[in-house]
Amino acid sequence: MPIPSPFHSRTSALCHSMLWKDWAGYYAVRYYADCHEPEYFAFRHSAGLLDVTPLFKYEVHGPDAPSFLARIMSRNVAKLKVGRVTYVCWCDDQGKVIDDGTVSRLEKHYYRVTSAEPSMHWFERFRRGYDIQIEDSTTRLGALSLQGPSSRAILEDASDADLGALEFFALTPCRFGHIDGWISRTGYTGDLGYEVWVRSEDAEAVYDAVMEAGRLHAILPAGLDALDVARVEAGFVMNGVDYFSAHHCLIEDRKSSPYELNLGWTVKLDRAPFVGQEALRRELESGSDRRFVGLVIDWDETERLFNSYGLPPELPLSAWRDGRPIYARDRQWIGMATSGAWSPTLKQNLALAQIRSEFAEPGTRLQIEVTAEYRRHTVTATVASLPFFDPPRKRA
Amino acid sequence: MSYDAAIIGGGHNGLVCAAYLAKAGKKVVVLERRHVLGGAAVTEELYPGFKFSVASYVVSLFRPGIIRDLDLPAHGLELLPLETAFTPLQDDMGLCRWVDPERSRREIARFSVRDSEIYPEFGLTMTKMARFAKGVIDSPAPDPASLKPSELLELWRFSDELRNADPESLYMHLKLFTMSSVDFLDQWFESDVLKAPMSVSGIIGTYLGVRSPGTAYVLLHHYMGEIDGAFRSWGYSKGGTGGLSLACASAAEALGAKIRTEAPVDHVLLENGRARGVVLENGDEIRTKTVVSSCDPNLTFLSLVGEENLDADFVTAIKRYKLRGSSGKVNLAVDRLPRFPGRDGSAHLRGDIAIAPGIDYLEHAYDEAKYGDFSSRPYINVVIPSVIDPSLAPPGKHVVSCFVQYAPYHIKEGAEHWPAKREAFGDAVVETLAEYCPGFEESILYRQVLTPWDLEQQFGLTEGNIFQGELSLEQLLFQRPTAGWARYRTPIRNLWMCGSGTHPGGGIMGACGQLAASALLGSGEL
Ligand SMILES: Cc1cc2nc3c(=O)[nH]c(=O)nc-3n(C[C@H](O)[C@H](O)[C@H](O)COP(=O)(O)OP(=O)(O)OC[C@H]3O[C@@H](n4cnc5c(N)ncnc54)[C@H](O)[C@@H]3O)c2cc1C
Numbered sequence: 001m002p003i004p005s006p007f008h009s010r011t012s013a014l015c016h017s018m019l020w021k022d023w024a025g026y027y028a029v030r031y032y033a034d035c036h037e038p039e040y041f042a043f044r045h046s047a048g049l050l051d052v053t054p055l056f057k058y059e060v061h062g063p064d065a066p067s068f069l070a071r072i073m074s075r076n077v078a079k080l081k082v083g084r085v086t087y088v089c090w091c092d093d094q095g096k097v098i099d100d101g102t103v104s105r106l107e108k109h110y111y112r113v114t115s116a117e118p119s120m121h122w123f124e125r126f127r128r129g130y131d132i133q134i135e136d137s138t139t140r141l142g143a144l145s146l147q148g149p150s151s152r153a154i155l156e157d158a159s160d161a162d163l164g165a166l167e168f169f170a171l172t173p174c175r176f177g178h179i180d181g182w183i184s185r186t187g188y189t190g191d192l193g194y195e196v197w198v199r200s201e202d203a204e205a206v207y208d209a210v211m212e213a214g215r216l217h218a219i220l221p222a223g224l225d226a227l228d229v230a231r232v233e234a235g236f237v238m239n240g241v242d243y244f245s246a247h248h249c250l251i252e253d254r255k256s257s258p259y260e261l262n263l264g265w266t267v268k269l270d271r272a273p274f275v276g277q278e279a280l281r282r283e284l285e286s287g288s289d290r291r292f293v294g295l296v297i298d299w300d301e302t303e304r305l306f307n308s309y310g311l312p313p314e315l316p317l318s319a320w321r322d323g324r325p326i327y328a329r330d331r332q333w334i335g336m337a338t339s340g341a342w343s344p345t346l347k348q349n350l351a352l353a354q355i356r357s358e359f360a361e362p363g364t365r366l367q368i369e370v371t372a373e374y375r376r377h378t379v380t381a382t383v384a385s386l387p388f389f390d391p392p393r394k395r396a
Numbered sequence: 397m398s399y400d401a402a403i404i405g406g407g408h409n410g411l412v413c414a415a416y417l418a419k420a421g422k423k424v425v426v427l428e429r430r431h432v433l434g435g436a437a438v439t440e441e442l443y444p445g446f447k448f449s450v451a452s453y454v455v456s457l458f459r460p461g462i463i464r465d466l467d468l469p470a471h472g473l474e475l476l477p478l479e480t481a482f483t484p485l486q487d488d489m490g491l492c493r494w495v496d497p498e499r500s501r502r503e504i505a506r507f508s509v510r511d512s513e514i515y516p517e518f519g520l521t522m523t524k525m526a527r528f529a530k531g532v533i534d535s536p537a538p539d540p541a542s543l544k545p546s547e548l549l550e551l552w553r554f555s556d557e558l559r560n561a562d563p564e565s566l567y568m569h570l571k572l573f574t575m576s577s578v579d580f581l582d583q584w585f586e587s588d589v590l591k592a593p594m595s596v597s598g599i600i601g602t603y604l605g606v607r608s609p610g611t612a613y614v615l616l617h618h619y620m621g622e623i624d625g626a627f628r629s630w631g632y633s634k635g636g637t638g639g640l641s642l643a644c645a646s647a648a649e650a651l652g653a654k655i656r657t658e659a660p661v662d663h664v665l666l667e668n669g670r671a672r673g674v675v676l677e678n679g680d681e682i683r684t685k686t687v688v689s690s691c692d693p694n695l696t697f698l699s700l701v702g703e704e705n706l707d708a709d710f711v712t713a714i715k716r717y718k719l720r721g722s723s724g725k726v727n728l729a730v731d732r733l734p735r736f737p738g739r740d741g742s743a744h745l746r747g748d749i750a751i752a753p754g755i756d757y758l759e760h761a762y763d764e765a766k767y768g769d770f771s772s773r774p775y776i777n778v779v780i781p782s783v784i785d786p787s788l789a790p791p792g793k794h795v796v797s798c799f800v801q802y803a804p805y806h807i808k809e810g811a812e813h814w815p816a817k818r819e820a821f822g823d824a825v826v827e828t829l830a831e832y833c834p835g836f837e838e839s840i841l842y843r844q845v846l847t848p849w850d851l852e853q854q855f856g857l858t859e860g861n862i863f864q865g866e867l868s869l870e871q872l873l874f875q876r877p878t879a880g881w882a883r884y885r886t887p888i889r890n891l892w893m894c895g896s897g898t899h900p901g902g903g904i905m906g907a908c909g910q911l912a913a914s915a916l917l918g919s920g921e922l
Contacts, residue, residue: 001496025498118501121513136509247517250524252562 002027005053006142006203010211014221021224024116026054029223036225036318037344043189043230044345047148047214048222049207052195055101056118057141061110062132069111071274072126073103074258074267080105085169085184089263090122095279096246096255098122099239100263104171104184112137112197116239117247126275142203146210147193147230149393150217155183155194157213158206163194168395176206188227190234192393228319232341232350235294235386237261241321242292242338242352257283260354262292262386291360294388295326295337295381297349297368302379309373315342315349326355327367327378334359337368337381343388350388351381359383399423399654400922402674402682404661404700405690405856405895407435411644411655412909413688413894415466418651420917425682426645426653427674429660429856432638433645435690436855436862437904439638443842445790446729449636451846451855451862453779453797454478454748456630457533457905458640465910466647473643474634476784480747482736483593484832489738491589508587518584525568526616536911537874537882537899572612573869576605578755580612592758593750596775596801601862601902603722603804605762606755610869630748632781636788637904644906664689664700664891671891686921688912690895691856692864693717693877701888710887713878717897718871721848721860722765724803726825728796729789729842733780734833745783751776751828761802768808770821773828775801793841800825805848805859814849821847863902864895873899884912885919892916 002022005011011029019030028051031039042048060069066078073088080086082105089100101115113119123134146155152163161174161183171184179202187193198206211219231238239245243256257280258267269281299313306313319341326335335355343350351368359366362385367378401417403410406428414424432438436451455475463473484490491507493500497516504512561569571580577598581591598604598611605611633640645655664687665673673683689696697706697714706714733742752758752775761771777799782789789795803821805811822845830836848860857864865871874882876899883899884892894912896902916922 001494001499003502022496022498025496025502118509118513121510124510248520250520 005051006200007051007053007144007207009204010207011051011221015223019223023224024054024056028054029221031223031225032221036223036229039220039222039226040229040344042218042220042222043147043191043193043226045149046218046220047146047150047154048220048226049210049214050145050147050222050224050227052143052145053138053141053203055138055143056115057137057143058113058115058119058123059110059135059137060113060123060132061107062130063109064130064132065109065111067272068127068130068132069103069113070272072123073274074263074276075103076268076271077103077105077111082106082108083171085171085186087169088266089258089261091258091276091280092246093276093279094246094255095257095276095283097243097258097261097263098245098247100237100266102186106171106173106182117245122247140200142198142200142206144196144198144207144210145187145189145193146196146214146219147187147189147191147222149192150214150219151193154210154214154217154219155196157216158209159183176202176209179205181206188234188236189230190236190387190389190394191230191391192396225318228321228339229341229344232319232339232352233343233345233387233389235262235352235388237263237292237352238321238339242354256290256354257288259283259288260290260292288357290335290354291357292352292354292386293360293362294384294386295340295351295353295366295368296384296388297340297351297370298380298382299349302349302370305370305372305377305379311373314372324351324369326353326381327369328359329365329367331367334366345389348388352386353381355383399425399682399684401425401686401688401916402427402684403688403690403894404664404674404696405429405435406433406641406645406655406657407690407895408437408641408644408904408906409895409909409912410435410688410690411641411648412462412466412906413690413913414653414655414909415644415648415651416910416913417917417922418648418653419465420913422917422922424648424653425684426648426655427659427661427676427682428655428657430854431658433655433657434638434641436857437637437641439636439642442727442844443729446793446795446842447636447788448727448795448844449633449638449781449797450727450844451725451851452637452904453781453799454630455633455637455640455904457903457907459534459906459910461534462906462910466644466651468640468643468647471643471646471650472635473640475631475640476634477631478747478779480744481593482744482747482749483589483752484736484749485589485753486831490736490832491593492739492744504587504590507589508585511585511587511590514584515590521568522616524565525572533900533905533907536884536915537876572616574609575612576607576609577611577615578606580615588754592752592754595755596750596752596758596777599758599762599775599801600777600799601723602866602868603718603720603765603802604868605766606758613869614867632779632784634785634787636781636785640904661700663702664888666701666705666888669705670889686890686892686916688892688894688916690893690909691897692719692858692861692895693893693897694719694858695856696893696895696897697886701886701891705888707887710878710881717877718866718868719805719859719861719864720866721805721851721857721862722803723799723801723860723862724770724821724848725846725851726798726800726822727844727846728798728826728840730794730796730839731841732792732839733783733794734796734829734836734839736833742783745780747779749778749780751778751832765802765804768804768806770803770807770817770824771801772824774803774825776825776828778829798825798829803848805852805861811849811859814847818845818847818850821845864897865902867901872901876901884915890921
């Protein structure tokens with residue numbers, strides 16, 4: 001049974017759909033009113049406000065915090081500048097991904113880590129010999145994500161932060177009226193966006209301040225269904241959907257390395273030892289078996305297929321995550337699409353997939369399974385580079 | 397009327413065996429000593445309006461294949477999953493584990509954040525291990541001494557599963573075979589409050605402590621607990637565990653088996669070293685082609701067959717077979733639900749409640765038992781099935797089942813002195829519960845105390861052993877009940893075994909009855 005987040009009094013008052021999901025043990029809204037689309041469009045055209053408190057949060061501080069985190073994370077976060085955030089993953093000794101998240105450097109010796117899954121015991125496992133403290137701040141802090149082109153204007157009204165100066169993946173302490181918090185220039189939508197971090201007891205007041213400031217900027221409270229579409233367009237992998245944490249895999253084949261998840265760019269090999277380094281080096285030398293790619297599913301073929309049954313093309317209303325087999329031309333199974341969505345912005349039918357490396361070149365034509373009128377078919381899906389959608393304002 | 401087979405004992409294994417034989421077209425009669433069917437899986441209305449699962453109280457390993465083969469749901473079988481595992485403490489709200497993994501994580505994190513995160517990983521590893529063990533339950537024990545190609549193939553297949561396992565699983569198996577349940581759990585967890593209730597699954601029905609080597613293996617059984625063939629936890633049978641036995645009986649009768657109660661067998665009829673039928677206590681003779689006994693090996697051979705009719709080595713082996721019961725049962729009718737401090741409502745009472753506040757507590761309980769006393773503060777496994785199944789008690793009232801360990805059969809005064817200690821034992825159980833649930837004693841309307849002595853008298857379980865013989869490693873697989881005789885046959889021709897004293901052992905599994913029936917049908921003796 002989920003528990004309420006510190007924003008629950010506000011989100012539940014707005015949630016007319018009564019559609020909730022369990023996100024890491026918290027109540028999370030799927031969408032607030034008739035469907036998720038207006039909230040998706042808010043992410044892309046105005047601003048959508050999402051409660052992201054269920055992300056796990058850890059405060060790591062002390063003189064050895066930089067070297068400790070560098071030891072665990074795929075990146076050398078000891079080199080991260082104060083006031084910057086970075087996206088990372090972390091692996092087991094075999095170089096298989098356990099989780100992905102962000103690391104923020106709040107002060108010289110103070111970091112904040114977010115993760116999709118509880119990670120305390122994994123961090124604790126390596127703490128011996130390091131002069132550090134680790135605190136699970138998941139329940140102590142509330143977190144909001146405000147995403148979309150008007151997010152900057154809204155937060156400039158609601159807080160005292162100078163957001164014009166806050167670069168992509170930077171972070172700043174700020175005040176909402178007399179309340180202390182932080183704003184980071186981060187998000188999971190691939191758009192201009194920010195995340196707000198406050199003490200739980202201040203959560204409601206900050207929510208109100210942001211909504212109030214947003215009224216003039218067409219803000220909408222947004223739920224997870226809208227986020228799911230946006231993150232597919234942005235090509236972000238999701239733990240538990242596009243890959244499984246190495247901790248939860250009954251069979252080896254289910255595990256993935258960062259290179260197989262398109263997260264190779266987060267791995268910095270040539271530095272002091274870190275967990276998984278040797279295995280990752282070996283994989284980089286010998287090449288990875290699989291790749292994580294985007295697929296664009298051929299629309300005309302899809303339309304013809306459904307037309308042959310006298311039907312218009314039928315697509316799931318929101319993003320899907322139930323897994324579909326991918327074949328090469330000769331019907332050979334070469335991997336699976338793990339999630340996908342119709343992109344309302346690109347007008348394309350998109351999927352994220354893990355497939356054998358030799359088929360991963362953009363432009364390669366593959367086949368994806370499609371069910372039409374209870375019968376299985378395949379249609380062409382072309383490999384595309386990620387992200388599918390990458391507006392300049394994301395970094396502006 | 398002539399029968400192909402007489403089955404001694406109408407416990408669930410006897411009934412399952414009868415149903416399979418009848419399904420194959422054989423004429424079968426089941427002879428049960430008591431006035432009710434079910435053996436240790438029995439429901440009785442001990443107090444007006446209150447129906448008790450008198451002995452066994454939860455179902456876990458009952459083979460889903462049997463449910464399908466015998467169409468048991470059509471005969472009234474309904475299994476309801478246990479939803480929680482609650483460990484009350486004296487000065488705290490205790491630990492409750494729920495179906496919702498996040499809720500369990502938050503509960504465990506109150507005692508150890510580390511443990512709360514490792515807990516699902518432990519479950520995953522044990523599930524992986526249980527997959528090997530599950531194949532073992534569903535097939536007859538391989539015979540390592542045989543040179544028959546089929547046997548060798550079987551043994552090879554069994555070891556092959558292990559050989560194909562990754563090294564980590566292999567090490568894990570070795571550990572499970574050799575370690576104590578506490579040592580094994582210590583490698584994973586730090587919190588006593590979590591480890592204690594987990595460790596007890598290794599000692600249920602054994603005269604061993606949670607720190608005794610070899611107890612780790614039985615932990616696996618918890619992760620084999622399955623309902624509907626899916627790996628899931630333990631469940632109640634609607635109407636008590638007797639409900640399951642009655643469904644088996646109804647299926648057997650529908651298939652043509654004859655079932656008689658109050659028909660105690662005095663001895664097996666032997667002619668020229670062959671079983672030719674049975675003689676009832678009233679002198680009636682029932683002649684059959686074969687006899688199948690679902691009683692424990694001790695009762696079957698030393699009493700129903702008789703030492704004088706058996707080879708001396710075999711008799712010695714049967715006498716060495718460890719029974720030594722170690723548990724008792726207290727059944728209570730109460731006029732309200734127990735209230736545990738810090739917990740409202742009844743959600744935490746929908747599963748099992750373990751009085752197991754710490755490892756030392758459990759080991760102390762064992763210490764007393766080792767030297768011939770019942771534990772003054774025992775491990776108690778409490779369930780209140782009427783919370784889920786209202787047919788068991790009048791509205792608002794409840795049946796409380798307390799499985800208690802340790803109550804050694806061999807108390808220092810001698811087992812026959814148990815009747816004089818029965819109520820003192822019952823008092824210790826109620827007093828213990830009241831320490832966690834203040835005022836509990838005032839809610840009691842009726843109490844039944846079953847010591848191991850009573851289990852022997854009432855259920856024909858020698859030395860009160862709940863599993864017809866300890867489930868310790870040296871008494872499992874091709875050694876159950878004894879080396880060379882693990883395939884349901886006995887040294888007496890036409891006499892077979894089908895009770896929990898055979899492979900794969902005790903518990904409401906039905907596997908012994910099913911595997912015995914298929915061995916008998918395959919033998920050509922019928
Ligand atoms: C107190 C207690 C608690 C338990 N708890 C659980 C639990 O929660 N979950 C679980 O899975 N298992 C539990 N068990 C174990 C489980 O109940 C047994 O392993 C299982 O019921 C045995 O079934 P069976 O058919 O092999 O033998 P039994 O049920 O022992 O059947 C043997 C039958 O033979 C009859 N009989 C004996 N002598 C004669 C004779 N001379 N003539 C005719 N009939 C005779 C007996 O009356 C009995 O009906 C428990 C057992 C006990 C005693």
